[in-house]
Amino acid sequence: MSALFPALFEESLPRGIEQAKNILGPREEADLIRFVDAAGLAPFRFRQWQGRRLTRSFGWRYDFTDSSFAETEAIPDWLLPLRARAAALAGLEADALVQALAIRYDPGARIGWHRDRPVFENVVGVSLGAPAVLRLRRRRADGKFDRAELPLAQRGAYHLCGEARHLWEHSIAPMDAPRWSITFRSLAEQRR
Ligand SMILES: O=C(O)CCC(=O)C(=O)O
Numbered sequence: 040m041s042a043l044f045p046a047l048f049e050e051s052l053p054r055g056i057e058q059a060k061n062i063l064g065p066r067e068e069a070d071l072i073r074f075v076d077a078a079g080l081a082p083f084r085f086r087q088w089q090g091r092r093l094t095r096s097f098g099w100r101y102d103f104t105d106s107s108f109a110e111t112e113a114i115p116d117w118l119l120p121l122r123a124r125a126a127a128l129a130g131l132e133a134d135a136l137v138q139a140l141a142i143r144y145d146p147g148a149r150i151g152w153h154r155d156r157p158v159f160e161n162v163v164g165v166s167l168g169a170p171a172v173l174r175l176r177r178r179r180a181d182g183k184f185d186r187a188e189l190p191l192a193q194r195g196a197y198h199l200c201g202e203a204r205h206l207w208e209h210s211i212a213p214m215d216a217p218r219w220s221i222t223f224r225s226l227a228e229q230r231r
Pocket residue numbers: 140142150155164165209211219220222
């Protein structure tokens with residue numbers, strides 16, 4: 040390994056990541072983007088803070104303004120074929136993925152460092168629009184971070200479970216082209 044590429048990028052991906060390319064075609068992607076845009080997205084809110092990405096939850100909704108978690112409008116029919124493919128990637132029954140979160144990232148919008156809420160278990164994401172990089176990090180005992188990067192291809196999907204989902208944080212930097220994601224989640228054991 041060249042000294043020009045320090046340990047940062049020598050890291051292979053954490054365990055618990057699977058990816059699939061082209062889980063939908065360009066026409067399906069265009070249709071999904073249309074449906075997402077028509078789904079009544081609203082700016083993501085965390086306590087008093089409002090983010091630039093637009094979101095809409097189906098099935099279950101975690102509300103970051105008051106930490107409440109409740110059932111909400113059912114996952115719509117237009118998401119069911121995609122959910123079936125997401126479930127197949129994760130080796131789950133489709134109806135185990137009880138939540139769908141649609142996000143639109145306009146240029147400049149981002150998602151900061153986080154782990155998904157512990158009420159959820161598996162996370163399966165589908166990327167529409169501009170390709171992105173999912174950044175991953177985990178704090179080491181010495182206070183520094185191990186880091187990894189997962190390229191998210193347009194029309195591809197990723198599954199986060201195990202270490203990648205529970206021990207690592209992830210984020211997506213702002214981009215200059217729009218991207219949409221649809222993430223499906225199963226509930227953690229104690230919520231079922
Ligand atoms: O847009 C994505 O693919 C990631 C979304 C995400 O990390 C989340 O909603 O928790």
